[in-house]
Structures are given as structure tokens and as C-alpha cells.
Amino acid sequence: MSGIAVTLKKHRGLSIGLLAWLVGIVFFLPIAWMALTSFHSEADAATNPPSFAASLTLDGYRQFFGAGGGASPWPALINSAVASVFSTVCVLLLALPAAYALSIRRVKKWTDVLFFFLSTKMLPVVAGLLPIYLFAKNTGMLDNIWYLVILYTSMNLPIAVWMMQSFLAEVPVAVIEAAQIDGARLPTILARVVAPIALPGIAATGLICFIFSWNELLFARVLTGVVAETAPVFLTGFITSQGLFLAKVCAASLVVSLPVLAAGFAAQDKLVQGLSLGAVK
Known part of the structure; x- marks a missing residue:
């Protein structure tokens, strides 16, 4: 019976592995198809059914980077990088002490505080669009990249605190107490004790916040114009009344x-470690 059980276990593991590969391939296929289409001409990209053996060209990339007299994407890419990087840094700087107060040196009713942070993400984004727009208009902050930095920071801070609270809960309290006995103050403890131990969790949180900021479209579309235009907003400009140029869009x-x-x-190792923190007690 034990041999049969081992055989069944091996077959089950093989089936799960094959299923995981199949799911991975299914999710990867649209990206591979987009990459292949980007190297086709517009005529070949528009064929139905698609032609896999069509000749490859870099015309789509040349047009994207303004070779045909179009707008340059570099200002939009730089704006996205500035908004994403600065907002992520601000989120991590604010979320680390907040998570410390909710996990290691817990404040009263810390569970209610966590629920409040999570409840802020339940509000539909479009519901806050009008007051945010009016505030930006009345303060002269429309088409300002730093307004997006503030906005992205406030949007990502609740989920960052929620994530880092679980990561910091794994930090040994004895290590912090030893640092306090040696005379270390709170900033030193956070920077030299807590942060290195929870680095995988911090990296995972930072990566997720960066992705959320980079992909954000609604607020960037409404609040920016020419100066602070981000990459997703620039990308929507390729859908015109003249049609959809598939190769260029890809x-x-x-x-x-x-x-x-x-x-x-680059952060895949830290991401896996961070997301697995707290999974095994």
C-alpha cells in the first residue's frame, strides 16, 4: 500500500506541475503575441488569420520613438518614472513606522486601524475624481507631476501598511529589545534592525506600489495635460479616429x-521571500 501511495503522490505532483506550466504558458501567450506583432508591419499585423511567418521589421518602434515626426515618448516615460519612484519611496518611508506601530509596538485597537486602512481601498476610484480635480484646479496643481506623486502616495499607503504589518510581525522582538538596551533610538532601530530583517517584505511592498503607480491611468488622464503626461496616457493617444495601428500599439x-x-x-527573489513571510508559523 505504501508503494501505491508513493506512486499516486508522484503522479499527483507531476499533474500539478504540468498544470502549473500550462497556466503559465496561457498567461504568457498574450505577451508573446504582443511582442511578435510589434515586429510586424501594419499590413501583416492586421491580417486575419494572423501570419506567423510574416517578415519582421522595427517600423513600429521607430514610429513610437518619433521617427515619423510624431511626439517623443521620453517626457511621458520620465514622468511615469518620477511619479512611480518618488511615490514608492514616500510610501515605504511612511509605511515602515506605521507598520511598526501596528505589529511590534502595537497601539490600542490596532485591528480597527488596519480595517480603516483597508476600508479606504473600498471606495470606487471614480467617486473621488471630482473633488480631487477641483482641489487641483483651485490650487494650481493641474498638469503637475508632483501632484501625482502625492496622489499615488496616498493611494498606495493603505495597502503598503497592511502588507508590511504582516511582514514586520515576523521580526523577533528580542532583537529590538537588545538594540534598545544598547541605547538605540527608534529611527536607528527602524533603519538598522527592522529594515534589514524585513527587507524581502519591504521589497515586495515597494514593487507592488511601483507597479500600481506605473499602471495608473484614470487620475493621470484627468489631471495631466502636456507637461505631466505619463506613459499610460501617452499610450492611449495611439487610438485615434483614423483607426488602431496594431503593430505600433503593440x-x-x-x-x-x-x-x-x-x-x-530584478526583485523576483525578494518578492517571493516577502510574499511568503508569515505563511508558515
Whole structure:
């Protein structure tokens, strides 16, 4: 019976592995198809059924980067990078002490505080669009990239505190108490004791906040114009009344997605470690 059980366990593990590969391939296929289409001409990209053996060209990328006299994407890409990076840094700087107060040195009714943070994400984004727009208009902050930094920071802070609270709960209290005995104050404890131990969780939180900020479209579309236009807003400009230029859109989408893919690939080890913190007690 034990041999049969081992065989069944191996077959079950093999089936789960094959299913995982199948799911991964299904999710990867649209990205691969977008990448392949970006190297086709517009005529080949518009064929139905699609032609896999069509000749490859870089015309879509040349047009995206303004070779045909179009607008340059670099200002929009730089704006997205500034808004995403600065807002993520601000979120981490604010979320770390907040999570410390909710996990290690817990304040009274800390569960209610966590629920309040989570409840702020239940409000539909479009419900807050009008007051945010009116505030920006009355304060002269329309088409200002730093207003997006503040906005993205406030949008991502609740989920960052919620995530980092669970990560910091895994930090040994004895290590913090030893640092306090040695005379370390709170900023030193957060920077030199808590942060290095919870680095995988901090990296995972930072990556998720960066992705959320980079992909945000609604507020950037309404609150920006020419000066503070972000990459997703720039990307929507390729859908015109003249039609959808598929190869050019795929090339633009791939370029805009590269920073997120590169950040995820660079931090994949920390991301896996961070997301697995607290899973095993």
C-alpha cells in the first residue's frame, strides 16, 4: 500500500506541475503575441488569420520613438518614472513606522486601524475624481507631476501598511529589545534592525506600489495635460479616429511594460521571500 501511495503522490505532483506550466504558458501567450506583432508591419499585423511567418521589421518602434515626426515618448516615460519612484519611496518611508506601530509596538485597537486602512481601498476610484480635480484646479496643481506623486502616495499607503504589518510581525522582538538596551533610538532601530530583517517584505511592498503607480491611468488622464503626461496616457493617444495601428500599439505597449517587467525580474527573489513571510508559523 505504501508503494501505491508513493506512486499516486508522484503522479499527483507531476499533474500539478504540468498544470502549473500550462497556466503559465496561457498567461504568457498574450505577451508573446504582443511582442511578435510589434515586429510586424501594419499590413501583416492586421491580417486575419494572423501570419506567423510574416517578415519582421522595427517600423513600429521607430514610429513610437518619433521617427515619423510624431511626439517623443521620453517626457511621458520620465514622468511615469518620477511619479512611480518618488511615490514608492514616500510610501515605504511612511509605511515602515506605521507598520511598526501596528505589529511590534502595537497601539490600542490596532485591528480597527488596519480595517480603516483597508476600508479606504473600498471606495470606487471614480467617486473621488471630482473633488480631487477641483482641489487641483483651485490650487494650481493641474498638469503637475508632483501632484501625482502625492496622489499615488496616498493611494498606495493603505495597502503598503497592511502588507508590511504582516511582514514586520515576523521580526523577533528580542532583537529590538537588545538594540534598545544598547541605547538605540527608534529611527536607528527602524533603519538598522527592522529594515534589514524585513527587507524581502519591504521589497515586495515597494514593487507592488511601483507597479500600481506605473499602471495608473484614470487620475493621470484627468489631471495631466502636456507637461505631466505619463506613459499610460501617452499610450492611449495611439487610438485615434483614423483607426488602431496594431503593430505600433503593440510596440508602444511592450516598451511601456518593460520597466515593470525589469523591476519584477530584478526583485523576483525578494518578492517571493516577502510574499511568503508569515505563511508558515
